[in-house]
Amino acid sequence: MKQQSVSDRLKKVPASPFRKFVPLSQAAKKDGVKVYHLNIGDPDIKTPAVMLEVLTHWERNPISYSLSQGEPSFLTALHGYYRSLGFSFLEENHIQVTTGGSEAISMALFATCNPGDEVLVFEPFYANYNSYAVVNGVSFVSVLTELSNGFHLPDRSTIEKTITSKTKAIMICTPNNPTGTVYTEEEMQMLVSIAKDHGLFLISDEVYREFCYDALKQVSLFSFMQEIPKLAIVVDSLSKRYSLCGARLGCLVSLNPEIMSGVLYIAQGRLSSGLIDQVMASKLSDVPASYTEGVRQEYETRRNVLFEELSKIDGIALPPKPEGAFYMIVGLPVADADDFCRYLLTDFRDKNETVMITPATGFYATPGRGKNEVRIAYVLNADSIKRSVEILNKALMSYRAK
DSSP: OOOOOOOHHHHHOOOOTTTTTHHHHHHHHHTTOEEEEOSSOOOOSOOOHHHHHHHHTOOOSSOOOOOSSOOHHHHHHHHHHHHHTTOTTOOGGGEEEESHHHHHHHHHHHHHOOTTOEEEEEESOOTTHHHHHHHTTOEEEEEEOOGGGTTOOOOHHHHHTTOOTTEEEEEEESSOTTTOOOOOHHHHHHHHHHHHHHTOEEEEEOTTTTOBOTTOOOOOGGGGTTTSTTTEEEEEESTTTTTOGGGOOEEEEESOHHHHHHHHHHHHHTOOSOHHHHHHHGGGGGSOHHHHHHHHHHHHHHHHHHHHHHTTSTTOBOOSOOOBTTEEEEEOSSSOHHHHHHHHHHTOOBTTEEEEOEEGGGGOSSTTTTTTEEEEEOOSOHHHHHHHHHHHHHHHHHHHTO
């Protein structure tokens, strides 16, 4: 009988750089080791109580499908949220509820690109974009940014040199995962102008919108959406904003009716996002502003603690302080950060504790880039961050002495 092989596309899907060492961390925990998780954006901050109350008072039985576009109460809450930000031109039919921001990104790539088309990204970029690109048959063309200037964008001519006849879109993330960069008004205007002049879709991942520090404010693509209504797409998520990572809720927003009708057909094919999740998240309208501001301040404190503690370690290359999100790309005094991250989980212990961080190579497309860098997610409290950096420092000394 003829032996069938799996698809070439399946073979090309990369492992997640922040999850590939999970078996090693699980093995360490099984041996009784405490692992400080700074490898993934899964915050320890509590979900708003008003959302959890939905779960404790749930009465709907049976638990049915929701509508494919989204549960009406959740769509209304999202619409109100965007209007509160000043984007009054948006209507509910401009919003497609998705199963996490991840599905929104995948939908955006599917909606804008044919197999073989190119999308410009700025590296380092969120590593899971690679998975969505492979699944949708899209090729990424990367434009390099540098640690030394906080990973801000290069000039327009550098970006335009990478545009070819196959280029269909530009994809950005601001505030940025994995760098914490918040693009300026001038940078956003430049990107909008490039998209307009070259007829490219501009996809903006704005999951970390609220988390900007040092009095900075995020400049959203929404501010330019009416200038390029057929080209602008915003993807969003509730995972970080309300500590709802496990609820798997996001959305895709566009003024382009062809895109919105098309992604609705995709949504109909997967029936709906979770009903309970959406009803719970519809309470976002009742979350006080003090919650969001308190979370923002907490992350700013954690960023300051992490930056200060890391600056005490000899040989570490630090960027300027990240301006937003809750990640930092750091250069380590090692030749192979991947090997060092593995060493932390398999070999090194301090008082039977260790740290899990993410090697940065998975956030780059250019071979060899990020080999001595790691991404650190400051999703633990300040005391845990201090202890984690203490362990990291001791581990570096031990590793380099091998």
